[in-house]
Amino acid sequence: MSIADNLQLIKKNIPKKVTLVAVSKTKPITSIIEAYGAGQRVFGENKIQEMVDKQAQLPEDIQWHMIGHLQRNKVKYMAAFVSLIHGVDSVKTLKEINKQAKKHNRVIDCLLQARIATEDSKFGLCGIEIATILNSTEVKEFENIKIVGLMGMASFTNNKKQVKKEFNTLKDLFDKFKTNHKELKIISMGMSGDFKLAIEEGSNMIRVGSSIFGSRN
Numbered sequence: 585m586s587i588a589d590n591l592q593l594i595k596k597n598i599p600k601k602v603t604l605v606a607v608s609k610t611k612p613i614t615s616i617i618e619a620y621g622a623g624q625r626v627f628g629e630n631k632i633q634e635m636v637d638k639q640a641q642l643p644e645d646i647q648w649h650m651i652g653h654l655q656r657n658k659v660k661y662m663a664a665f666v667s668l669i670h671g672v673d674s675v676k677t678l679k680e681i682n683k684q685a686k687k688h689n690r691v692i693d694c695l696l697q698a699r700i701a702t703e704d705s706k707f708g709l710c711g712i713e714i715a716t717i718l719n720s721t722e723v724k725e726f727e728n729i730k731i732v733g734l735m736g737m738a739s740f741t742n743n744k745k746q747v748k749k750e751f752n753t754l755k756d757l758f759d760k761f762k763t764n765h766k767e768l769k770i771i772s773m774g775m776s777g778d779f780k781l782a783i784e785e786g787s788n789m790i791r792v793g794s795s796i797f798g799s800r801n
């Protein structure tokens with residue numbers, strides 16, 4: 585199946601309100617152009633330098649999402665154009681994004697990464713840490729960032745019950761914070777192997793790579 589066919593099949597099977605982020609990391613420009621030609625406009629990369637290189641070669645109306653763990657010293661390279669940063673997990677990082685966004689007179693949307701996986705749980709914040717950031721007066725004074733939702737990654741396992749439970753944990757956190765933080769709109773969860781389950785559990789943004797572009801080396 586072609587990239588266009590893969591995209592069409594996924595789009596047919598997800599509700600309209602769910603945003604599909606096409607994860608193009610490690611894939612060549614030609615593959616992105618093929619997806620773009622099929623109407624895809626939202627792409628995700630996990631390395632800042634790779635995203636910057638690709639952005640320079642591709643149409644202006646692409647929305648670039650940074651989905652990987654952030655290296656703070658590289659935030660400046662993407663501040664001019666990045667449309668959403670998924671994996672924010674500290675005030676320090678928010679501060680740097682705010683500083684760089686200000687230079688470009690922009691407000692950059694960010695998601696806080698929640699630690700939901702019981703395995704591979706190196707990154708992400710627990711519920712208390714998320715609450716602390718959302719209510720922090722320091723963060724409230726950052727005028728060039730906007731926290732618009734939460735992101736999470738489930739454990740890398742075939743155990744569906746466990747993955748479902750982890751997605752449910754993120755949805756519960758999201759609903760809890762949303763009551764006092766109306767600006768939270770996005771819940772980014774689900775990848776190639778688990779996006780159907782993620783949507784059932786309340787996701788409205790999925791990050792899909794290999795099911796669109798084929799497996800990565």
Ligand SMILES: *Cc1c(COP(=O)(O)O)cnc(C)c1O
Binds near residue numbers: 775776793794
């Ligand atoms: C690579 C990656 C994806 C996409 O993974 P696939 O299994 O290829 O769909 C989604 N989210 C993050 C954070 C990633 O790094």
